[in-house]
Amino acid sequence: MSSDHIPRRPPYIPGTPEELDSVLAAPENHTVVFENDRVRVLHVVIPPGVVEEKHTHKNPSVFIINASPNMDYFNDKGEIVARSGKRKDGEPFWVDPEGVHWLENRDTFAFDAIRVEVKV
Helix, strand or coil, X not given: CECCCCCCCCECCCCCCHHHEHHHHCCCCEEEEEECCCEEEEEEEECCCCECCCEEXXXXXXXXXXXXXXXXXXXXXXXXXXXXXCCXXXXXXXXXXXXXXXXXXXXXCCEEEEEEEECC
């Protein structure tokens, strides 16, 4: 498993309102495809030209990007902290809990990923 490609993700702050959870805050981009008491598996899709709603991920996860367009990653202050390049599709990587953030798809095809959130 490789390391995270966005080194300056904002940290999750305990006590952050539950309404900012990705599935509640950005449901058009985050769909639960499986959940039990140990994991929640999300299918994440961001169509071309779309800006996600602000959201968080309170649990660490394994992230697998199936289609990696050019994206801007914004932190809680609205600053672009990363511009993604072409990550190797299908390569899993670890992501620590994330504070408020959102992404903008600047490409002509959809971002498509599976995120396996480990419940702690």
